[in-house]
Amino acid sequence: MNGLHESDAGVLLRGVGKRYGAVTAVKPLDLTIRPGSLVTLLGPSGCGKTTLLRMIAGLERVSEGRVFINGQDVTPLSAGERNVSMVFQSYALFPHMNVRENVAYGLLSVSGTAKADAYARAEETLATVGLAGYGDRLTSEMSGGQQQRVAVARALVLRPDVLLFDEPLSNLDARLRRSMRDEIRSLQMKLGLTVVYVTHDQSEAIAVSDQIVVMRNAEIAQVGTPRELYEAPGNRFVATFMGEASELRGEMTGPPGGQASVQLQGLSLTLPRHGLGNGVVGVMVRPESVLLSSPGEPGALQGTVATATYMGSHCEYTLDTEAGQLFAIVRETGTLRAAGQAVGIKFIEHGVYAVAP
Ligand SMILES: Nc1ncnc2c1ncn2[C@@H]1O[C@H](COP(=O)(O)OP(=O)(O)OP(=O)(O)O)[C@@H](O)[C@H]1O
Ligand SMILES: [Mg+2]
Numbered sequence: 198m199n200g201l202h203e204s205d206a207g208v209l210l211r212g213v214g215k216r217y218g219a220v221t222a223v224k225p226l227d228l229t230i231r232p233g234s235l236v237t238l239l240g241p242s243g244c245g246k247t248t249l250l251r252m253i254a255g256l257e258r259v260s261e262g263r264v265f266i267n268g269q270d271v272t273p274l275s276a277g278e279r280n281v282s283m284v285f286q287s288y289a290l291f292p293h294m295n296v297r298e299n300v301a302y303g304l305l306s307v308s309g310t311a312k313a314d315a316y317a318r319a320e321e322t323l324a325t326v327g328l329a330g331y332g333d334r335l336t337s338e339m340s341g342g343q344q345q346r347v348a349v350a351r352a353l354v355l356r357p358d359v360l361l362f363d364e365p366l367s368n369l370d371a372r373l374r375r376s377m378r379d380e381i382r383s384l385q386m387k388l389g390l391t392v393v394y395v396t397h398d399q400s401e402a403i404a405v406s407d408q409i410v411v412m413r414n415a416e417i418a419q420v421g422t423p424r425e426l427y428e429a430p431g432n433r434f435v436a437t438f439m440g441e442a443s444e445l446r447g448e449m450t451g452p453p454g455g456q457a458s459v460q461l462q463g464l465s466l467t468l469p470r471h472g473l474g475n476g477v478v479g480v481m482v483r484p485e486s487v488l489l490s491s492p493g494e495p496g497a498l499q500g501t502v503a504t505a506t507y508m509g510s511h512c513e514y515t516l517d518t519e520a521g522q523l524f525a526i527v528r529e530t531g532t533l534r535a536a537g538q539a540v541g542i543k544f545i546e547h548g549v550y551a552v553a554p
Contacts, residue, residue, distance in 0.1 A: 239397065280355075300354050301318070379405075446479065447477070
């Protein structure tokens with residue numbers, strides 16, 4: 198079993214791939230999901246997130262590879278035989294049943310628990326998700342956010358080894374999305390749940406995740422913590438998918454090794470080399486990492502304000518420089534610099550990184 202032990206808790210994917218005829222939905226990939234962690238699968242539409250989640254759930258057969266849950270090879274097992282629960286985007290609640298019956302359904306139909314026990318556990322779980330006292334309501338008489346919680350309770354009541362969410366918040370408005378997102382995260386941490394969470398919203402992924410798996414074109418682009426992916430993305434796709442970034446042209450110099458020197462016209466930066474060779478490189482810059490100063494300041498990149506916009510909490514600028522155009526968010530809102538004005542530009546270096554040209 199390739200060094201795998203019974204004690205390897207969580208979810209391990211080894212060479213897991215999926216093809217539908219000529220379409221490759223997921224290229225063979227490896228992934229380790231630690232027990233008690235929340236891992237998001239993040240990426241644009243069609244990149245294979247749902248397919249990967251459904252292969253973990255057992256709702257989709259793998260074309261190749263093995264799926265392990267808590268040290269057990271579950272590849273041949275159906276969804277019902279794996280101790281996993283899935284919360285769908287549509288909630289998939291039964292409208293003719295009340296909330297208690299919806300939550301108890303899995304216990305009654307799958308595990309054959311006695312009715313009184315199932316209902317007692319349903320009530321207990323409803324209290325966990327903040328719905329104590331709602332057992333008699335019909336789900337059709339509940340708000341979107343409440344239905345979402347019923348769906349979570351219905352999954353939780355089965356005490357799954359792994360809880361899977363496929364875009365659980367996309368039917369909710371922006372404000373409710375934020376509060377439900379935080380509720381799911383605090384419930385996951387409180388109960389120590391192992392969760393795999395699919396979303397295409399990078400801010401949602403950053404907010405809830407221990408680890409983010411960025412996917413693109415049926416494969417993994419990068420895995421890391423939200424901070425790693427935001428501040429030190431491994432490539433241009435991850436850099437721009439994880440948030441806004443401008444790309445400048447720089448010249449990398451210096452001996453091989455961890456750090457390299459990068460020249461941006463008059464500005465010299467020390468950046469992680471990321472395996473790049475000397476020569477022209479792309480330099481990705483987060484808008485909030487830009488610092489403006491007086492024109493002609495030594496050791497600064499020289500630029501000209503192309504557009505300036507007062508935004509209340511901050512000012513936004515586009516800046517023309519000899520290294521390329523830069524988008525900047527500046528917190529100091531006292532005076533707005535005018536279009537056409539010359540400025541000196543420096544960077545907070547943890548929001549700046551080199552990528553292949
Ligand atoms: N049953 C199927 N038959 C054929 N192709 C499929 C099937 N299910 C998915 N695909 C294809 O596999 C690829 C990945 O689909 P998947 O649903 O996993 O993407 P996704 O990342 O979840 O996208 P979205 O964000 O839109 O939900 C797509 O190209 C899709 O068209
Ligand atoms: Mg999907």
